[in-house]
Amino acid sequence: MSCYRPFCRMAFLAAPAVALVLLAPGSMAPARAQAAQAAHPDPAKPPQQKSLTSKAIDKVKEVAKSASDIFNRVPCLPPKGGARKMGSLPHVAGKLAAGEPVVIIAFGSSSTSGYGSTSPEFTYPNRLAAQLRRQYPTADITVVNRGQGGEDAPEMMKRLQTAVLDMKPDLVIWQVGTNAVLRNLDPTETIKLVEEGVARIQAAGADLVLVDPQYSPAVNERAESAGKMIKLLNGVAELRHVGIFPRFEVMRDWHEKQAIPMDNFVIADGLHMSDWGYACFAQLLGDDIIKSVGQIKLGVNVPSNVQTYRPM
Template sequence: MVCHRPFCGIALLAAPAVAALVLLTPVSIPPARAQVAQAAQQARLSDGDKSDSAKPSASQTTGAGNAASVDQANPPQPKSLTSKAIEKVKEVAKSAGDIFSRVPCLPPKGGAKSMGSLPHVASKLASGEPVVIVAFGSSSTVGYGTTSPEFTYPNRLAAQLHRQYPTADITVINRGQGGEDAPEMMKRLQVAVLDMKPDLVIWQVGTNAVLRNLDPTETAKLVEEGIARIQAAGADLVLVDPQYSPKVNERAESASKMVKLLGKVAELRHVGFFPRFEVMRDWHEKQAIPIDNFVIADGLHMTDWGYACFAQLLGDDIIKSVGQIKLGVNVPSNVHTYRPM
């Protein structure tokens, strides 16, 4: 487990410039190098490919951004801790802003509701205690489709929380495994999630069940069992449903049933629910964003922008929950749903 503090590395001045050039390229037309990398990666992994067993890299597991390698011929001059801290904050803030320079990340139209309080993690953040967040899921948790590990949703979420709480001790652990769904995830729940002693678990589930034509009702039963175990461990939980994308939409009936069942389970078990499917559909149908701005060429996985906006909206809800706790407000989980419709 790697602890993600906001100032845990020194980045070269060249790194933000390179990142900016990449980020300023329109999302719908990825750089040639990124296309080659994505094509190679697609040959090895698909969200519905059960045979994928690749582990997330260390950079995917950290979630706090990546320090550039040091030029040994021209090592940087020693700087004070304050200077390092200021430079790191500026660097992370610039990276966060550049990804939305072409298309802004807006909340769903129609007055989305908060997904409700996350009392455990919010109380610890509000009181300055260390916080552990585990991102649990399949290849969209791993971050398949991104051009850099920096742009996985757990890494983007970690960067956002570090900007909001620059002195907080926040650890974000990526426990995504490509090709899995509830049956496989339940087998590794103890070791991958519960043994990490999380304060918050973000569980992305259901996409591969739709693609593999698994019974949505059976998936919902397994998810409910997993929720009970996570709650018994004292952690808050947010469920994330399948993504709105061409491949998922090919199985519209199964996808619709899965989305409804996961939302219902979240409501019955009083846990948070982030309806990714509805949020992404809002991007396309109400905000008129082309699908290839947020879904890569395989028709399934998200782009850098898609992951970044998903992480931003999710992080906004976590931050809102902390604010509610500070004000002495604890929104009941039975009115938790983040409903854009």
């Protein structure tokens, strides 16, 4: 996914502190006022007033911690209705269940690198890593961000070996297709490259989840092309028995069925996702991985022909 009109490299739009202010404006303001007062105590007041200074500082720390905790899991609902068969991620799930080290590669363009997030920690790969580490606190989990703004399958295939396969990943999450739509690339040629990449990733022994384009104004302007790309990616997933995260349908559900305003999950450029959008996206991916681990532990064997990813 690109940084739409013109394509550019990823840039974070604001400092992490901004997110804290947005999360708890009512609670942060009094805390700041107390902190400001604490920073300039009145020398005329008695010595016991120093205890209020400490309390004010503690309050600021408490509010900041509370705001940070909110970002652990956002109020994010899965799509309502429709087919939600769970795909199988046997390799990464088996290693997590066995307590072995796990390497996950997030491969893609600017929505993988995190353009639009207010801090690196709020990109979807970092959100996913945090979720899995909370779920498996003793596990050795590495999530590597291999997103490059403006790229699609032609550029990604040139770096597939060094950026992905050389890392010997257990799971690859490949976000692809958005820039092909925006750049008017031939969808059939794009899919040929994706098929080649899927075959190489599978040959390396990794699980794979494809991620299709996002539901956003910039993509919706090219609805016919986007629809064709989504259909072709689903075809590859079905043919090769790999997972696919239906990002377009998930995001459309947020807006059309859950009545979430578009600007809650898409930033002002009309293309890239916001902190909340990345967070919900990461949560749904993480929930599926966690459920797959649970199936492995229970001895549930998901048939290989039930691989199409659907959020919980």
